[in-house]
Amino acid sequence: MKKYSAEIIQLYHAIQSADYILIGAGAGLSAAAGLSYADEELFRSRYPYWAARGRYSEYHMFSFREWTDTQQWAYMADHVHRVMDETPPLPLYQKLKHLLQDKNYYILTSNVDRQFLRNQFPKERLFEYQGSYDLLCCSQACSCNAWSFAPERNRMLQHIQTADASIPPDDLPLCPYCGAPARLAFRDYPQYAEEKARYDAWLKESENGMLCIIEIGVGFNSPGVIRVPFERITGERNLVRFFRITADYSDSDIEIAYPEIPKPIAAKSCSINLDAALVLEQLETLASRK
Ligand SMILES: [Zn+2]
Numbered sequence: 001m002k003k004y005s006a007e008i009i010q011l012y013h014a015i016q017s018a019d020y021i022l023i024g025a026g027a028g029l030s031a032a033a034g035l036s037y038a039d040e041e042l043f044r045s046r047y048p049y050w051a052a053r054g055r056y057s058e059y060h061m062f063s064f065r066e067w068t069d070t071q072q073w074a075y076m077a078d079h080v081h082r083v084m085d086e087t088p089p090l091p092l093y094q095k096l097k098h099l100l101q102d103k104n105y106y107i108l109t110s111n112v113d114r115q116f117l118r119n120q121f122p123k124e125r126l127f128e129y130q131g132s133y134d135l136l137c138c139s140q141a142c143s144c145n146a147w148s149f150a151p152e153r154n155r156m157l158q159h160i161q162t163a164d165a166s167i168p169p170d171d172l173p174l175c176p177y178c179g180a181p182a183r184l185a186f187r188d189y190p191q192y193a194e195e196k197a198r199y200d201a202w203l204k205e206s207e208n209g210m211l212c213i214i215e216i217g218v219g220f221n222s223p224g225v226i227r228v229p230f231e232r233i234t235g236e237r238n239l240v241r242f243f244r245i246t247a248d249y250s251d252s253d254i255e256i257a258y259p260e261i262p263k264p265i266a267a268k269s270c271s272i273n274l275d276a277a278l279v280l281e282q283l284e285t286l287a288s289r290k
Contacts, residue, residue, distance in 0.1 A: 004282055007243075007272045011214070011279070012286045014241045019209025020202075021105040022233075023096070024226035027059075028217015028257065030113055031249055032276035033092035035083065037062075038249035038256075046082075047075070049165035059249075059256075062221065069181075070166035073173070076184065077156035080133045080149060083113050093119035095280045096216075099287065106202045110218070110225040112186045127199040129225045131189035136182040138175035146185040147176065203233075213242045216276050219256040234265045242269040245279050 015021060027037060037058040044051045055061055058079060067075070093115050107116060107126045112133045116126050135146040152173045159167050173182040213234060218226045234242040242265060246257040259273040272279055 004286065005272070005274075007270050008279060008282050009286070010270055011243050011272065012283055014212045014243065015099065015103070015214075015283070017210065018212035018241070019104065020206035020211045021100060021103050022203070022206065022211060022213045022230075023100070023105060023107045023109075024213070024215040024218055024230050025107060025109040025111060025116075026216065026218030026226060027111060027221065028219065028246055028249075029092070029096075029276050030090065030111055030115055030217070032217060032247075032278075032280075033090035033115070035087050035090060035113060035115070036249055046078070047165070049162070050075070059221075068166060069172060070169055071164065073156060073171070074160045074165055074167045077153040077167070078160065080184075081153055081157055084134050084150075087113070089118040090115055092277055092280060093121070095284050097121060099280065099283055106199060106206075108199060108226055110222050124198065127195050129192075129196075130222070131184075131186035131192070133184065133186065135185035135189070136173055137185040137190055138178060138180055139183045140175070140178060140180040141190075142175060142178040142180065144190045145177070146190050149173075149184065152182075207237070210239045210241075211237065213240060214245065215243065216245045216279075218244075218246060220258055221256070231262055231265060234268055240268055243272060244269065245272045245274065245276050247273060247275045 040056050043057045097119060105125060109116060109128055110130050112130050114132050114134055134149055136149045137146040156167045156171050159171055175182050213230055215226060215230050234240050244259060244261060246259050248257045259271045261269045261271050
């Protein structure tokens with residue numbers, strides 16, 4: 001007989017009885033699904049040039065600035081290639097999708113790995129707050145169009161120089177409309193306003209019933225995207241339950257999960273300090289026993 005923690009049973013019932021379900025998904029969900037940015041062994045073997053200069057993980061590279069444009073694009077081409085091309089649609093996302101079927105749900109994610117769309121979640125229920133790794137746009141915002149990064153990163157990947165981990169300057173991506181430097185279409189991308197308006201409308205509608213908020217794998221890398229707004233929504237509403245599912249990466253020593261719940265919302269909240277894969281697996285088993 002399988003044992004379930006009281007928190008997981010509480011979450012299961014909250015999902016069943018909610019009128020609206022708001023999911024906030026951070027890097028911890030993809031990490032639990034098998035795509036981790038904290039794998040230090042992978043980093044050392046894949047990026048020896050940067051490992052020799054004191055960097056220890058892809059997560060650690062998010063805050064790195066001391067590189068040339070040609071080094072930055074070489075790194076991003078390979079990192080995005082790993083995330084978008086080498087990593088398949090991850091099955092853990094299917095478990096979440098199954099759990100949400102027939103529910104009125106919306107997903108807010110800080111992830112740029114496209115795993116929700118690649119697992120056929122409907123686009124109209126998804127707000128990719130930080131955009132996506134698979135698109136480029138103009139650094140001068142000359143047009144509203146973003147375009148696929150794939151052809152350019154494939155060219156870059158063939159030209160990465162091991163001596164200084166850079167690409168030749170001729171491979172730097174340019175805007176096809178005005179010739180200005182291109183940039184990855186994340187953390188500020190052309191369709192942001194449209195996606196945000198759709199999400200805001202759903203959030204407004206959810207004031208009409210019981211809202212179950214489930215935050216999965218969200219740390220403090222970009223707390224303004226999910227963590228802080230979700231705590232605020234929980235504080236402002238009466239018909240709400242808030243669940244925080246988070247655990248530290250198993251392949252890293254750094255502590256980034258922070259499972260704590262602020263005191264003012266504690267009575268409406270529940271922290272589940274477990275790996276998201278374990279939680280989703282147990283929820284699935286509970287659902288199948290019905
Ligand atoms: Zn342009």
